[in-house]
Amino acid sequence: MITLIRNGDVVDPVRETVEKVDVLVEKGKISKLLPPGVFKEKGPQIRIFDASDKFVIPGLVDIHVHLREPGHEYKETVASGARSAAAGGFTAIACMPNTEPPNDCRSVTEFILEQAERACSVRVYPIAAISKGQEGETLTNFGELKEAGAVAVSDDGFPVANSELMRRALEYAAFYGLRVISHCEDRSLAGDGVMHEGVISTRIGLAGIPAASEDIMVYREISLSRLTGCPVHIAHVSTAGSVELIRRAKEEGLLVTAETAPHYFTLDHQRVVGYDTLAKVNPPLRTSEDVEAVKEGLREGVIDVIATDHAPHSPLEKELEFDRAAFGMIGLQTALPLTLQLVRDGVLDLTEAVGKLSCAGANIIGVSGGCLIEGENADLSVIDPEYEYLFEADQILSKSRNSPFIGKRLKGVNELTMVGGKVVWEKER
Amino acid sequence: MAKFAHKDLLSMEPLSVEEIAFILDTAESLKTISARDIKKVPTLRGKSVVNFFYEPSTRTRTSFEVAAKQLSADTFSLSASTSSIVKGETLLDTARNLQAMRPDLIVLRHPSSGAPHMLAREMKAGIINAGDGINEHPTQALLDLYTIREKMGRLNGLKVAIIGDISHSRVARSNIIGLTKMGAEVTVSGPPTMIPVGIEALGVQVVPDPVQAVKKKDVLMLLRIQLERQSAVLFPSIREYASFFGLSSEMLRMANEGAIVMHPGPLNRGVEITSEVADGPYSVILDQVANGVAVRMAVLYLLIGGVKGDNVDQER
Numbered sequence: 001m002i003t004l005i006r007n008g009d010v011v012d013p014v015r016e017t018v019e020k021v022d023v024l025v026e027k028g029k030i031s032k033l034l035p036p037g038v039f040k041e042k043g044p045q046i047r048i049f050d051a052s053d054k055f056v057i058p059g060l061v062d063i064h065v066h067l068r069e070p071g072h073e074y075k076e077t078v079a080s081g082a083r084s085a086a087a088g089g090f091t092a093i094a095c096m097p098n099t100e101p102p103n104d105c106r107s108v109t110e111f112i113l114e115q116a117e118r119a120c121s122v123r124v125y126p127i128a129a130i131s132k133g134q135e136g137e138t139l140t141n142f143g144e145l146k147e148a149g150a151v152a153v154s155d156d157g158f159p160v161a162n163s164e165l166m167r168r169a170l171e172y173a174a175f176y177g178l179r180v181i182s183h184c185e186d187r188s189l190a191g192d193g194v195m196h197e198g199v200i201s202t203r204i205g206l207a208g209i210p211a212a213s214e215d216i217m218v219y220r221e222i223s224l225s226r227l228t229g230c231p232v233h234i235a236h237v238s239t240a241g242s243v244e245l246i247r248r249a250k251e252e253g254l255l256v257t258a259e260t261a262p263h264y265f266t267l268d269h270q271r272v273v274g275y276d277t278l279a280k281v282n283p284p285l286r287t288s289e290d291v292e293a294v295k296e297g298l299r300e301g302v303i304d305v306i307a308t309d310h311a312p313h314s315p316l317e318k319e320l321e322f323d324r325a326a327f328g329m330i331g332l333q334t335a336l337p338l339t340l341q342l343v344r345d346g347v348l349d350l351t352e353a354v355g356k357l358s359c360a361g362a363n364i365i366g367v368s369g370g371c372l373i374e375g376e377n378a379d380l381s382v383i384d385p386e387y388e389y390l391f392e393a394d395q396i397l398s399k400s401r402n403s404p405f406i407g408k409r410l411k412g413v414n415e416l417t418m419v420g421g422k423v424v425w426e427k428e429r
Numbered sequence: 430m431a432k433f434a435h436k437d438l439l440s441m442e443p444l445s446v447e448e449i450a451f452i453l454d455t456a457e458s459l460k461t462i463s464a465r466d467i468k469k470v471p472t473l474r475g476k477s478v479v480n481f482f483y484e485p486s487t488r489t490r491t492s493f494e495v496a497a498k499q500l501s502a503d504t505f506s507l508s509a510s511t512s513s514i515v516k517g518e519t520l521l522d523t524a525r526n527l528q529a530m531r532p533d534l535i536v537l538r539h540p541s542s543g544a545p546h547m548l549a550r551e552m553k554a555g556i557i558n559a560g561d562g563i564n565e566h567p568t569q570a571l572l573d574l575y576t577i578r579e580k581m582g583r584l585n586g587l588k589v590a591i592i593g594d595i596s597h598s599r600v601a602r603s604n605i606i607g608l609t610k611m612g613a614e615v616t617v618s619g620p621p622t623m624i625p626v627g628i629e630a631l632g633v634q635v636v637p638d639p640v641q642a643v644k645k646k647d648v649l650m651l652l653r654i655q656l657e658r659q660s661a662v663l664f665p666s667i668r669e670y671a672s673f674f675g676l677s678s679e680m681l682r683m684a685n686e687g688a689i690v691m692h693p694g695p696l697n698r699g700v701e702i703t704s705e706v707a708d709g710p711y712s713v714i715l716d717q718v719a720n721g722v723a724v725r726m727a728v729l730y731l732l733i734g735g736v737k738g739d740n741v742d743q744e745r
Contacts, residue, residue, distance in 0.1 A: 319519070
C-alpha cells in the first residue's frame with residue numbers, strides 16, 4: 001500500500017521552509033518527497049489524499065498532557081486522550097505522572113504503554129515522577145523507569161518544594177539523558193489562592209496566587225541548572241517575570257528550556273469574572289501584560305515549546321463553587337487554531353508555530369518526530385488554517401469537556417492525522 | 430414608581446445610584462412597621478423565602494427572618510449542618526432540589542466567593558447574597574448606607590474610613606462599591622498584610638496608618654478581626670493589632686466633629702474597638718442592626734413584592 005498526499009504545501013520547521021511537495025508514504029515511512037505531479041502511478045494499491053490549499057505539517061508533539069489513566073478513567077483514558085490528540089493534529093503526546101497510583105515505577109509506565117498500544121492511535125510517551133508517590137521526598141528509580149519507556153521526569157501538579165531533591169534530580173536525570181520538567185510553584189506563597197492575585201481577584205473577592213509564586217521557583221530551577229550544569233525544562237510559563245528570567249538564563253548559555261500553553265497567550269484573568277470554573281487553571285490566567293510577555297517570549301524564542309497542559313476534569317470537579325473546583329482545562333483540540341492565531345497576529349511565522357508544536361518538544365524529551373524528511377516515520381497532519389468554525393462540546397473527543405473555548409469561533413483545523421503511515425483521524429467532509 | 434428590575438441581589442456592582450437611593454427610600458417607609466404595635470403587613474403573603482446559611486450567623490439570619498415575617502412571607506431555614514450537605518450533596522444539586530419546591534427567594538450565606546452567582550444562574554428563584562466568602566455582603570452595605578444617610582443626612586461628599594482586614598472582608602468590598610457609587614470618599618486602612626493588591630482600582634485611597642486614616646473623617650467603619658485567621662501570618666498578635674489598629678477614644682478625637690462609628694458585628698471588644706468607643710455616644714452600631722431589618726424588608730419587597738408584579742400586570 002502506497003499513500004500519496006499531493007498538492008499540499010509542506011511545512012518543514014527544521015529547514016524553515018514551506019514548499020509545494022507531494023509526500024509519498026510506504027511501509028509507515030516517508031519514502032519520497034517529490035515535486036508536484038512527478039509521481040504519476042495510479043491503481044488500487046495507491047491511496048491518494050488531495051491536500052490542495054492545505055498544509056502538510058509534521059505531526060504535532062505535545063509534551064504536557066494529563067491522561068488520568070490509571071485511576072481516574074472517568075475523566076480520561078489513554079485511548080480517549082489519544083483520540084482527542086489525533087483529532088487535534090497531534091501524533092505524539094507525553095503524559096504526566098499524576099495518576100492514581102502515580103507513574104513512579106516500572107509497572108505503571110509499562111501499563112500506560114500497553115494501553116497506548118491497545119488504543120492504536122497516536123504515540124504515547126510516559127513521563128515518570130521525580131519522587132516516589134510525588135511526595136517530594138525520595139527519588140524514583142530513574143534508570144528503571146527509563147528502561148520501561150519513560151522519556152522524562154516531572155512532579156507536575158505536586159511541585160518539588162525541597163531544593164536539594166530538585167538538585168539531585170537534575171544531576172541524576174542527566175546521567176540517564178532524562179529531562180526534568182519542573183512545575184514551578186511555591187505552594188506556601190500560592191496558599192489557598194484560586195486565581196491570579198491582582199486587580200480582578202481583589203474586585204471579585206477570590207484568593208489570589210501571586211505571579212511571584214511562579215517566578216521564585218523558575219529562578220530556583222535556573223540557579224540549580226547553573227549549579228549542576230544540567231538541563232531543566234520549565235513547564236507552563238505564565239508570567240512576565242518567568243519569561244524575563246528564562247531570557248537571561250538563555251543569554252547566559254544555561255541549559256534551560258521552557259514551554260507555555262495556548263491559554264496563557266490567549267486568555268487573561270478577566271476571563272474569571274463571573275466565577276466560571278472552566279477558567280480555573282494552575283498556573284492561573286494572568287494579566288494582559290503577562291499575556292503580551294508570553295507572546296514576546298514565543299516570538300524571541302525564549303519559550304521553545306507550546307504544550308497544552310491538557311487537564312481533563314468531569315462535572316464532578318468543575319460544577320462546584322469556584323474555590324472548590326479543580327484546576328485545569330483540556331486543550332488538545334484547540335491548541336492548533338489558537339497557535340495559528342499567533343501566526344495571523346504576526347507573533348510567529350507558520351514554520352515557527354509548527355516547530356513549537358512539534359520538533360521543539362520532541363527534542364526536549366528526546367523522541368523522534370517533528371520533521372518531514374525521507375526515511376522518517378510518516379507522522380504527519382494535514383491542516384486547513386483558513387477554516388472557521390464554532391467550537392462546540394460535541395466535537396470534543398476527550399472524555400471531559402472542560403474547555404473555556406466552547407462556544408467560541410476558532411480558525412484553523414486539522415483534517416487528517418497519520419501516525420506511522422496509518423490514518424488515525426480524518427475530518428468528515 | 431421607580432423601577433427595580435433585578436431577579437437577584439448578588440453584588441453592589443450592578444446597582445445604579447438611583448436604584449440604591451430607591452432601596453434606601455423604600456426602607457425608610459418600611460421602617461415604621463417595626464415601630465408599630467402589630468409589626469406585620471400582608472405585602473408578601475403567599476411568598477416563600479428560604480434562609481440558606483452555610484456559615485454560622487446570628488445577626489444576618491435573624492434580620493432576614495424578622496424582615497420576611499414582618500412582610501408576611503413564609504420563611505424556611507436551612508443550615509449546612511441540618512441539610513443534605515453533610516451527606517455530601519453538592520451546592521448545585523441542593524439548589525436544583527430546592528428549585529423543585531418553587532421558593533420565591535433564597536437568601537444564601539456561603540463560604541465560597543461566587544456561590545450565590547452560581548445559584549442565580551441555575552435557579553428561577555431570586556437569590557440574595559447574604560455574604561459569599563471574602564467577596565460581598567450587599568445587604569450589609571445597604572444597611573450601612575442607610576444608617577449613614579439617616580445620621581448624616583447625606584452620602585455624597587462624606588469622608589469615610591474603613592479600618593481592618595480589607596482583604597478578607599466582604600463587608601468592606603460591598604461598602605467600598607456602594608459608598609463610592611453614592612459619592613462618598615473612601616479611605617481604607619489596616620496592616621499592609623490586610624490591604625489587597627490593586628484596591629485603588631475600586632476608587633479608594635489607601636492610608637495604612639489608622640491614626641492618619643481617621644483624620645477629618647465623617648464616618649469610621651471598623652471591621653471585625655477574625656481571630657481564627659491569626660495563623661495565616663497576617664498579623665503577629667491580637668495584642669499588637671489592638672494597640673496599633675484598635676479604635677480608641679484618642680484616635681476618635683482626630684475625626685471630624687460629629688463623626689459616627691460603625692461596626693458590622695460581632696464585636697471583638699478591646700481588639701478592633703475599645704468598649705469605651707463601642708458604647709460611646711458616637712457609636713451607631715445598634716442603629717445598624719435595627720436598620721438592617723428595614724433595609725432587608727425593602728430588598729425582599731423590591732425583589733418579590735409589588736414592583737415586579739406590577740410589571741407583569743402591565744404585560745398582560
